[in-house]
Amino acid sequence: MKPSRGWFAAKRIVSAVPLVFGVVAATFLLTRLLPGDPAAFFTNTPGAGAAEIAEVRHNLGLDRSLPEQFVIYLVNLAHGDLGQSLISGQSVAADLMERLPASLELTVIAFVLACAVGLPLGIFAALRPGSIIDHTCRIVSTAGVSTPVFVSGLLLIYVFYYLLGWAPDPVGRLDPYLNAPPHLTGLLIVDGLLAGDLNSTLSSVKQLILPSATMALFALAPLARMMRGSMIAVLGSEFIRTARALGLPRRKIIMTYALRNALLPVITTLGMVFSYMLGANVLVEKVFAWPGIGAYALNALISLDYAPVQGFILLMACLYVVLNLMVDLIYSFIDPRVGLAE
Amino acid sequence: MTASTRYTRHSFYVLTENSLTLVSVVLFSIILLLAIIGPTIAPYDPLTTNTASSLMPPSALHWFGTDQLGRDICSRVLVATRLDLVIAASAVSISFVIGSLLGAICGYYEGFLDWLIGRGIDVMMAFPLFVLAMALVAALGNTVVNIVYATAIINIPFYFRLARAEINVRRHSGYVEAARLSGNSNARIILTYLLPNALPTLVVQISINMGWAILNAAGLSFIGLGVRPPTAEWGIMVAQGAVLVIGGQWWVALFPGLALMIVVFCFNLLGDALRDIVDPRRRT
Numbered sequence: 141m142k143p144s145r146g147w148f149a150a151k152r153i154v155s156a157v158p159l160v161f162g163v164v165a166a167t168f169l170l171t172r173l174l175p176g177d178p179a180a181f182f183t184n185t186p187g188a189g190a191a192e193i194a195e196v197r198h199n200l201g202l203d204r205s206l207p208e209q210f211v212i213y214l215v216n217l218a219h220g221d222l223g224q225s226l227i228s229g230q231s232v233a234a235d236l237m238e239r240l241p242a243s244l245e246l247t248v249i250a251f252v253l254a255c256a257v258g259l260p261l262g263i264f265a266a267l268r269p270g271s272i273i274d275h276t277c278r279i280v281s282t283a284g285v286s287t288p289v290f291v292s293g294l295l296l297i298y299v300f301y302y303l304l305g306w307a308p309d310p311v312g313r314l315d316p317y318l319n320a321p322p323h324l325t326g327l328l329i330v331d332g333l334l335a336g337d338l339n340s341t342l343s344s345v346k347q348l349i350l351p352s353a354t355m356a357l358f359a360l361a362p363l364a365r366m367m368r369g370s371m372i373a374v375l376g377s378e379f380i381r382t383a384r385a386l387g388l389p390r391r392k393i394i395m396t397y398a399l400r401n402a403l404l405p406v407i408t409t410l411g412m413v414f415s416y417m418l419g420a421n422v423l424v425e426k427v428f429a430w431p432g433i434g435a436y437a438l439n440a441l442i443s444l445d446y447a448p449v450q451g452f453i454l455l456m457a458c459l460y461v462v463l464n465l466m467v468d469l470i471y472s473f474i475d476p477r478v479g480l481a482e
Numbered sequence: 483m484t485a486s487t488r489y490t491r492h493s494f495y496v497l498t499e500n501s502l503t504l505v506s507v508v509l510f511s512i513i514l515l516l517a518i519i520g521p522t523i524a525p526y527d528p529l530t531t532n533t534a535s536s537l538m539p540p541s542a543l544h545w546f547g548t549d550q551l552g553r554d555i556c557s558r559v560l561v562a563t564r565l566d567l568v569i570a571a572s573a574v575s576i577s578f579v580i581g582s583l584l585g586a587i588c589g590y591y592e593g594f595l596d597w598l599i600g601r602g603i604d605v606m607m608a609f610p611l612f613v614l615a616m617a618l619v620a621a622l623g624n625t626v627v628n629i630v631y632a633t634a635i636i637n638i639p640f641y642f643r644l645a646r647a648e649i650n651v652r653r654h655s656g657y658v659e660a661a662r663l664s665g666n667s668n669a670r671i672i673l674t675y676l677l678p679n680a681l682p683t684l685v686v687q688i689s690i691n692m693g694w695a696i697l698n699a700a701g702l703s704f705i706g707l708g709v710r711p712p713t714a715e716w717g718i719m720v721a722q723g724a725v726l727v728i729g730g731q732w733w734v735a736l737f738p739g740l741a742l743m744i745v746v747f748c749f750n751l752l753g754d755a756l757r758d759i760v761d762p763r764r765r766t
């Protein structure tokens with residue numbers, strides 16, 4: 141078949157399948173290593189005998205061989221069954237779905253913020269190397285990667301909540317005195333707008349500012365740095381020199397010729413940025429008591445409730461695989477050369 | 483000119499060529515010194531509690547103030563330097579040794595083993611790394627040693643990929659063929675001919691990874707994994723101060739946080755400087 145973009149995209153999608161399988165297998169193996177005997181946990185009756193524990197173990201399928209258990213795990217997974225949380229008493233899948241919107245809202249806004257600040261910063265730094273904006277870019281990006289999110293989050297709380305009093309209580313997603321808008325998407329900003337409830341939309345935006353800024357600060361650094369580096373490389377290339385020699389307007393050279401080419405390597409680093417952000421998510425949620433999946437998994441981890449931890453890890457890994465897949469697909473559609481070089 | 487003066491001259495040139503390199507080397511030496519002598523120069527015992535003087539802001543008596551239990555934060559930050567550096571350094575050495583050896587073997591022999599390990603590494607990289615570290619600590623058990631292992635495991639892919647690529651492109655080069663013809667075993671070729679050539683790239687990675695490893699380990703102890711109180715460690719100290727920030731008691735969380743920032747900053751600068759020396763084309 142003639143190599144084409146569609147072919148490339150199809151191949152890339154197919155290549156994600158064994159990866160997802162690998163992720164599921166790795167999660168399964170990790171959770172078999174987890175300490176604690178689920179059978180002993182499920183036998184609630186105090187003083188349960190060895191016979192009863194053995195029976196529960198049999199019912200849970202824990203007395204079978206590892207491959208058999210893996211198949212059972214896969215079948216359950218196919219039914220969307222991630223097990224039961226011991227703390228909440230609900231199914232893990234339901235718990236995760238309930239909390240996922242909170243994490244998504246935070247991460248997406250942080251990502252948009254990071255792009256909105258990081259990319260222009262990198263571009264302007266590249267246009268005037270050695271200028272004030274270039275130094276700002278270097279300082280911000282070095283400080284950004286060197287500051288742990290839990291420290292920058294606390295600093296922002298201190299300055300904007302305690303000292304200036306601009307930010308609301310850094311706890312949760314909504315002013316505690318407001319009622320949450322009717323649950324539609326779970327994204328409070330969207331739900332608030334849909335319900336026409338401007339108060340709760342405003343409140344949820346206010347609550348979001350500090351945590352998303354904290355995360356953006358961390359994600360912005362690699363973005364600005366990559367953008368600057370790749371823009372400098374492109375601006376020094378032959379075709380830009382040609383365009384300049386031909387007397388094309390500066391704006392056109394930068395926006396049309398340079399920027400489009402310089403964005404490509406930045407897009408490939410997005411995968412790394414997402415890995416940072418999904419990890420940082422857990423820490424930011426802890427600092428701001430944000431009721432997302434990271435905080436949920438942490439609580440479960442500390443109370444030795446392992447099914448939610450397992451579900452969380454699987455969900456995060458699957459999200460990350462899908463994000464990387466999307467990055468590659470976007471790349472293949474932006475760069476007309478993809479698929480032609482083979 | 484003797485070899486040693488030439489070496490000194492070259493080092494001097496490297497250090498002064500970029501002022502940031504000099505700064506990072508000086509900073510690194512200071513941090514290393516503090517890690518060694520920290521416990522002896524700490525003005526107070528890091529574990530002695532004194533509830534009479536709890537939560538005092540920074541003063542001449544307690545430079546960084548005191549925490550909830552009246553412990554001197556300055557002493558605790560100083561003493562913690564060693565633990566934080568040891569955790570990161572042991573994790574990075576483990577991942578360096580395992581990652582580069584595996585990478586070298588895979589790059590040299592190729593074949594099924596290479597395919598298998600390569601796919602395993604792909605699966606590891608399919609997890610957000612901090613989340614994978616959390617999962618590993620949960621699975622292996624909640625101890626400091628397991629923080630080291632978890633941090634080591636999530637960093638292995640970087641060394642593996644670098645070493646594999648570096649060895650793979652060189653494995654048919656002239657000097658390797660020559661070494662093979664003169665009767666060197668495969669193991670000897672990998673260890674004495676190929677790995678030393680890949681070393682500069684790997685060393686840069688080590689320096690960049692150190693900062694990463696420190697952040698990762700501190701992040702894990704911040705969320706309550708690994709290091710247990712009352713041990714002095716930066717991540718857990720920030721966690722202890724976190725609840726006080728809302729009430730305006732900033733010093734409990736700030737100083738250990740600042741220590742983390744400075745150390746990670748230093749390793750990042752050092753990594754950039756080393757990369758400039760090893761590969762001037764990638765200078766940004």
